[in-house]
Amino acid sequence: MYHIKVIIKRRDVILDPQGKAIEQGAKLLGFDNITHVRVDKLIEFNINSESPEKANEEANLLCNKLLANPIMEDFELSVTKI
Amino acid sequence: MKRVKAGVVVFPGSNCDHDAFYALKHILGNDVDFLWHKEKLNAKYDLIILPGGFSYGDYLRTGAIAKFSPIMDNVVDFAEKGGTLMGICNGFQILTESGLLPGVLVRNESLRFVCKDTFLKIENPHSRFTDSIKASQTLKIPVAHGDGCYFASPDIVSALYENHQVIFRYCSPDGEIDEISNPNGSVTNIAGIINKKGNVLGMMPHPERCCDPVLGNSDGSLIFNSILRHL
Numbered sequence: 397m398y399h400i401k402v403i404i405k406r407r408d409v410i411l412d413p414q415g416k417a418i419e420q421g422a423k424l425l426g427f428d429n430i431t432h433v434r435v436d437k438l439i440e441f442n443i444n445s446e447s448p449e450k451a452n453e454e455a456n457l458l459c460n461k462l463l464a465n466p467i468m469e470d471f472e473l474s475v476t477k478i
Numbered sequence: 479m480k481r482v483k484a485g486v487v488v489f490p491g492s493n494c495d496h497d498a499f500y501a502l503k504h505i506l507g508n509d510v511d512f513l514w515h516k517e518k519l520n521a522k523y524d525l526i527i528l529p530g531g532f533s534y535g536d537y538l539r540t541g542a543i544a545k546f547s548p549i550m551d552n553v554v555d556f557a558e559k560g561g562t563l564m565g566i567c568n569g570f571q572i573l574t575e576s577g578l579l580p581g582v583l584v585r586n587e588s589l590r591f592v593c594k595d596t597f598l599k600i601e602n603p604h605s606r607f608t609d610s611i612k613a614s615q616t617l618k619i620p621v622a623h624g625d626g627c628y629f630a631s632p633d634i635v636s637a638l639y640e641n642h643q644v645i646f647r648y649c650s651p652d653g654e655i656d657e658i659s660n661p662n663g664s665v666t667n668i669a670g671i672i673n674k675k676g677n678v679l680g681m682m683p684h685p686e687r688c689c690d691p692v693l694g695n696s697d698g699s700l701i702f703n704s705i706l707r708h709l
Contacts, residue, residue, distance in 0.1 A: 406584075410629055411663065413589045462546070465539055465575065468582045468629065 397444050398451035402473045404437040404464045439463055448475050482524040482709040485513045487553065487569075489544045494530030494566065494686060501689035502527075506702055515547035524709040525562045526553060528569030530622070530684055540583060540625045541571035550576060562606065562705060563678045567623055570670075570680030579673055579680045580638065581630030586623070587663025593622040595695075596661055596683055598669055599649040602642045605672055607679045610704040616653045617646075617697040619683035621661055626682040628664035628671075635665055646670035646681055 406412055415433040422430040445451035452475050464471045486498045495512060502525075503510040513519065513526075533544035544550070550572075557563045557578055565573040573579045586592055595618050603613035611617070630638070638644050646669040650659045660667045662682070670681030685698030 409631070410584065411587060411627070413585050413587050413663075417589055462542065463538070465542070465582060467574075468584070 397442055397478050398448060399476045399478045400441050400443055400451065400455045400473055401476075402437075402439045402455065402459055402463055402471050404439065404459075404469050404471045406434065406436070406469055408434075410468050442478065448477065451475050480706070480709065481508055482706055483509045483511075483522065484525040484527065485511050485519070485521075485523040486527045486529055487513045487515060487549055488529075489515045489531065489533035489547060489568075489572075491533045491535055492529050492531035492568070494568075494684060497684070498527045498529045498566070498686040501686040501698065501702065505689045506699060506706065508706070513549060515544070515549045517549060519549065519552035519556065523556070523561070525564070525705060526556055527686075528553070528563070528565040528572050529686070530567030530569060533568055533572065536568075536625070539575065541568060541573075541575040544568075544572045545576040554578065557673075557678050560675065560677050562709065564607070564705070565678075565680040566684055566686060567621075567626070567682055570682055571625065573678065573680040578678050579671055580634050581628055581671070583625050583682070584627045584629055585625050586627050586661070591622075591624040592626070592661045593620070594661065595620050596669070597649050597651050597653075597659060598646040598683060599653050599655060601644045601647050602672075604642070605645055605676055605679075606705060606708040607672065607701055608645060608704055610707055611700045614653070615700075616649060616651060617700065618651075618688070618695055619685050619697055620687050621683045623662070623682055626662040626664070628662075628668045628682070630665065635668075638668075638671055641674055643671050643674065644668055645672055645679060646683070
């Protein structure tokens, strides 16, 4: 069994209004040195695969088909044996 | 006008399905069926509507899970064979997620859910969805969404305009395209697009909510009547 962590990031060219709102909030708190806030997604799951390579391959497929939208998002994933 | 057979797909979380049914059946006089998303298309339809709402609670991304509903294979097949398919609001989001239309719909620039009347300029008056509306006419159609900001890369947006796929743009009541009339931050005020073949329309505004004259605005019926003339 393997544990997968996927971080899904919206591409920089796509506006991130949540990140912008957080940045404005931070500035209101006096954090004038905060810039480039982006809100990403973290998705975790377990996968029953025969090897870490196979787990990685299956998780990649799931990311491309469902978890991320390849038009606007990139993803990074990590595989840990549990 | 010919009576047509229309199907309104119902996903878990659809909430404009009854409005679409009411407009097409009771106002415009067609045969309309609800099509549960787990069923297969088992009759011949002239028009299929993917209605507005919050399919699967908008989890993950709007429309991302609905695109795997069993009926969607049939819907994609229907569109590929040239059938007239219309996605309204969440339906538009499902169409982009399914790859039937280019681009994506992301969170409104304001981060607010926007529910109000918008004005639409008809950018392409020659599509089956608009060709019986006067090109110069500005339509008043309401929007109600939190994720309606249309985005596509600059090359895709240019191609959309070159191929006359941009159908509706948000404008002022006088038909001016300006920033203040854009309710969600959509690139170049895009409110609705069609596919290259011209048989699939996705739009964020809700024409089904303004078909009944008793509501004081029936501009939505102009779009449906345009479609019905082709079927």
